[in-house]
Amino acid sequence: MSATINPLSNPKGEKKLCELCQKPAYLQCSKCRVAFYCDVVHQQADWNSIHERVCELLIPVRASTPFRSLQADRDHHRVQAQKRLEQLLELSHTEAKRQVLEGKYVEALPAGQLSLRCAMDLYGPDAVELVPAYLLLAEANVGSGSLTKAEGYLSQAEWTVMKTPGCSLTILHQLHRNLGHLYTALGNYESALLHFGNDVYYASEEFGLNTVETAGGYFLMAEVFSKQEKLDIANSLYSQVASTWHAHLSKLVECYNQIGNQRAQYFDEAQLAEVNHMLNVMLEAQEQDAKSHPALSHSLGQSLLLCHSLAMRWFLCNNHDKVLEFGRKAMEFSLQCEQKSLTESIHSLIQQAEKHYNAQQTHIIHH
Amino acid sequence: MASAVLPRQKTRFLPAIDQRAAPNNNKLLHKSRLKEKSELPDPDFPENEKSQTTTITEDDIARFQKPVHQNLCVSMLREGFHRSFEEFFSLLQRWKASRLVAGEDSALWQQRPLEEQPHKLETLKELLTRAESAERSNQYVEVYENYLALAKFFSEPDDRWLQHHFYKLSLLSARKVKMDSGKREAEANAHIGQLYLEQGDLELAQEHYEMFHHLAVGRSWQDESGCPLLSRACEGLWRVYTLQAQRHLQNKDYSPAIQILTKAYDMAKQAGDKKIEGEAAYRVALAYQSLGDHRTAKQFLNTFVEISTALEDTASVGRAYKAIAQSLESEGKLNETIQYLQKYAEISEEINQDQGLQDACMCLGSIQSSRGEYVSACEYFIRAYAIACDLGSVPLLQKAQVSLGITRAHSMLRTYSSLVANNEPQSLLTLIRWKETREEFHKPPCACVTHTYHTHTHKTSLSQW
Numbered sequence: 001m002s003a004t005i006n007p008l009s010n011p012k013g014e015k016k017l018c019e020l021c022q023k024p025a026y027l028q029c030s031k032c033r034v035a036f037y038c039d040v041v042h043q044q045a046d047w048n049s050i051h052e053r054v055c056e057l058l059i060p061v062r063a064s065t066p067f068r069s070l071q072a073d074r075d076h077h078r079v080q081a082q083k084r085l086e087q088l089l090e091l092s093h094t095e096a097k098r099q100v101l102e103g104k105y106v107e108a109l110p111a112g113q114l115s116l117r118c119a120m121d122l123y124g125p126d127a128v129e130l131v132p133a134y135l136l137l138a139e140a141n142v143g144s145g146s147l148t149k150a151e152g153y154l155s156q157a158e159w160t161v162m163k164t165p166g167c168s169l170t171i172l173h174q175l176h177r178n179l180g181h182l183y184t185a186l187g188n189y190e191s192a193l194l195h196f197g198n199d200v201y202y203a204s205e206e207f208g209l210n211t212v213e214t215a216g217g218y219f220l221m222a223e224v225f226s227k228q229e230k231l232d233i234a235n236s237l238y239s240q241v242a243s244t245w246h247a248h249l250s251k252l253v254e255c256y257n258q259i260g261n262q263r264a265q266y267f268d269e270a271q272l273a274e275v276n277h278m279l280n281v282m283l284e285a286q287e288q289d290a291k292s293h294p295a296l297s298h299s300l301g302q303s304l305l306l307c308h309s310l311a312m313r314w315f316l317c318n319n320h321d322k323v324l325e326f327g328r329k330a331m332e333f334s335l336q337c338e339q340k341s342l343t344e345s346i347h348s349l350i351q352q353a354e355k356h357y358n359a360q361q362t363h364i365i366h367h
Numbered sequence: 368m369a370s371a372v373l374p375r376q377k378t379r380f381l382p383a384i385d386q387r388a389a390p391n392n393n394k395l396l397h398k399s400r401l402k403e404k405s406e407l408p409d410p411d412f413p414e415n416e417k418s419q420t421t422t423i424t425e426d427d428i429a430r431f432q433k434p435v436h437q438n439l440c441v442s443m444l445r446e447g448f449h450r451s452f453e454e455f456f457s458l459l460q461r462w463k464a465s466r467l468v469a470g471e472d473s474a475l476w477q478q479r480p481l482e483e484q485p486h487k488l489e490t491l492k493e494l495l496t497r498a499e500s501a502e503r504s505n506q507y508v509e510v511y512e513n514y515l516a517l518a519k520f521f522s523e524p525d526d527r528w529l530q531h532h533f534y535k536l537s538l539l540s541a542r543k544v545k546m547d548s549g550k551r552e553a554e555a556n557a558h559i560g561q562l563y564l565e566q567g568d569l570e571l572a573q574e575h576y577e578m579f580h581h582l583a584v585g586r587s588w589q590d591e592s593g594c595p596l597l598s599r600a601c602e603g604l605w606r607v608y609t610l611q612a613q614r615h616l617q618n619k620d621y622s623p624a625i626q627i628l629t630k631a632y633d634m635a636k637q638a639g640d641k642k643i644e645g646e647a648a649y650r651v652a653l654a655y656q657s658l659g660d661h662r663t664a665k666q667f668l669n670t671f672v673e674i675s676t677a678l679e680d681t682a683s684v685g686r687a688y689k690a691i692a693q694s695l696e697s698e699g700k701l702n703e704t705i706q707y708l709q710k711y712a713e714i715s716e717e718i719n720q721d722q723g724l725q726d727a728c729m730c731l732g733s734i735q736s737s738r739g740e741y742v743s744a745c746e747y748f749i750r751a752y753a754i755a756c757d758l759g760s761v762p763l764l765q766k767a768q769v770s771l772g773i774t775r776a777h778s779m780l781r782t783y784s785s786l787v788a789n790n791e792p793q794s795l796l797t798l799i800r801w802k803e804t805r806e807e808f809h810k811p812p813c814a815c816v817t818h819t820y821h822t823h824t825h826k827t828s829l830s831q832w
Contacts, residue, residue, distance in 0.1 A: 190445075191425065193444070193445045194426075194441065197440070197441035197442070197443075197444035200444055201440045201441055201444070209460075218449060221444065221447070225447055230447060232503055233447035233503075236447075236503065
């Protein structure tokens with residue numbers, strides 16, 4: 001799979017650099033012959049992350065093109081190359097994104113680098129189209145703990161954004177969220193709050209006030225506040241997030257019930273993981289809070305909302321065990337705090353889950 | 368790849384000559400956010416002081432780069448005031464939305480946007496955050512006061528909607544105040560009621576004023592100027608009821624109007640303000656008059672007269688006399704009517720109210736002419752005409768002219784018809800002579816003729832205007 005090359009035997013003026021670290025390369029991918037590595041570790045990492053999928057796609061992009069005598073021919077070829085690059089960019093970007101979402105930060109890095117490289121080839125070294133790639137790389141680097149690199153990428157992104165007036169709000173929102181992540185990881189909570197504040201602001205401008213995008217920013221702020229021991233602020237933010245998500249999920253469940261059991265996708269993977277994480281963290285915080293200040297009707301209401309949201313979330317991805325678990329919990333809370341408005345919807349949720357559950361059980365027995 | 372992004376480590380060909388300077392220099396080049404953080408803030412040299420003297424903070428950059436409202440939003444969020452942020456942001460959005468709906472031709476489009484008025488935004492932020500922190504510690508009195516301050520701050524006509532919004536919020540927070548037995552709630556209701564009254568939304572104004580009244584009954588609360596709240600509530604309700612009744616009267620729904628006006632009268636009595644009470648009584652009386660119940664109307668009018676005399680409000684007494692006269696006239700008691708009208712005229716003359724005097728003269732004239740007393744009727748009309756000329760009011764003047772003409776005609780009609788009926792040559796001659804000269808039959812008063820002529824010229828000159 002790998003063939004050795006000697007840097008000294010490279011043709012004059014041509015440098016073969018490692019895909020990952022840009023050092024002189026000693027190895028070559030024997031399949032495509034256009035990817036070079038400094039050692040086996042880097043080749044393995046690249047293979048695992050992205051190279052396996054793009055190995056063949058890289059050949060036409062990287063291989064030197066033969067001379068074509070006709071202008072039309074050359075134009076055609078250029079367009080083709082452009083298209084291939086775009087395809088490559090999209091593929092590597094989605095791959096990196098998926099890995100980041102799954103928490104495989106180190107694995108995401110080579111893919112992210114490839115996507116950045118493609119973007120640079122396509123759009124030039126300081127185009128605003130590079131920002132998503134920078135952000136992704138920064139996120140992966142924050143996740144894998146190499147904060148200096150993350151900072152570098154983010155600075156680059158920030159600079160690009162600053163140079164581009166009228167940059168889209170979504171990009172600004174993501175940039176500030178990543179900066180916030182970075183500063184949280186660094187322990188610089190004040191700056192983290194500043195960036196999360198900007199994040200929430202842009203998200204509200206773009207998506208509206210009580211949307212899940214904004215709620216994400218609120219949640220991150222709440223985490224910072226709870227790290228700063230400002231629990232009252234954190235709790236107030238948590239309740240805001242919980243009610244936003246609860247409203248959102250209720251709407252989705254209603255939609256689901258109206259349309260019926262078509263296997264429509266209500267979430268992408270990212271949101272699913274995100275909401276699960278958030279709700280669980282909040283529930284935990286709530287439980288701790290309940291231990292220190294027992295029997296506050298307010299906190300009961302909050303737990304009720306959270307459990308109900310979790311039940312709905314699992315319902316939407318057809319995990320009926322979990323629906324039953326959280327639905328029953330929610331039922332308990334709703335009985336305790338005598339809030340009757342939600343009882344009905346919880347009840348119907350449990351009933352539907354039980355129906356599905358029983359159907360599954362009989363199915364298994366039949367087999 | 369990363370080289371495009373990260374500073375590449377410089378490798379020197381020769382070893383550094385100055386061994387001490389080299390790493391130092393390197394460190395400086397590498398000065399990053401990581402570095403800043405890793406230097407723990409030591410107590411002798413606090414971090415913020417350092418940033419003040421040496422570097423520009425991110426806040427300073429933001430102040431130049433970003434609009435004021437964004438900076439305010441972000442600073443609110445940073446301090447954890449997310450509800451204030453929400454309020455602030457949604458208000459700005461609301462303004463924008465309503466502006467878009469109103470379109471480019473509207474007055475709203477010409478207004479200065481809130482974003483361009485930093486002092487307003489700053490006050491808004493300040494008070495909102497104060498309210499939120501008070502709310503977090505359950506001090507609703509403070510919350511209420513902050514919202515009230517906001518409402519009072521936005522007193523310009525352009526900011527009416529903001530004022531309205533914050534009065535509503537202050538009502539909500541006042542409801543949560545437990546310790547003051549509802550005084551603040553009452554006040555908040557009063558504010559909102561007044562606002563609705565100004566906007567002309569009577570039903571909602573009534574609702575809030577009734578709540579205010581309900582809360583204030585039996586309490587000895589006073590506002591800042593020492594005016595008891597209860598009487599303010601009554602006054603407000605009186606105003607609302609009166610306006611509502613006026614609407615009914617315009618639609619000629621007299622009985623509901625009377626019901627409402629009676630309520631208004633009760634409120635006016637409770638308010639303890641005699642002037643209002645008199646006014647209310649007068650309105651009830653007028654409503655009864657339009658319904659045709661003159662007895663009750665007169666009762667109320669007498670109350671009005673009493674109150675007005677006690678207050679030495681002569682103009683009101685005059686109005687009362689006129690109204691009484693109208694009632695009497697409808698009942699057919701002409702002698703008494705004339706008495707009251709004369710009183711009305713006297714009073715109007717006393718206080719130099721020409722309008723009233725003219726009115727009285729017209730009424731007297733028409734009554735006299737309806738009784739067949741043409742001579743005195745003419746006198747009254749002439750007087751009315753003279754006053755109208757002084758006032759320079761064309762409609763009054765024309766009315767007086769027409770009435771005078773009709774009365775003159777009536778006064779001649781009897782002689783004329785008897786002459787026609789007589790069928791004697793003598794009378795025929797008289798008729799012919801009259802036709803030729805158009806002068807009066809018996810004793811031709813020159814003054815009258817010149818007068819008619821005069822009015823004629825007057826009329827033409829008026830129509831030329």
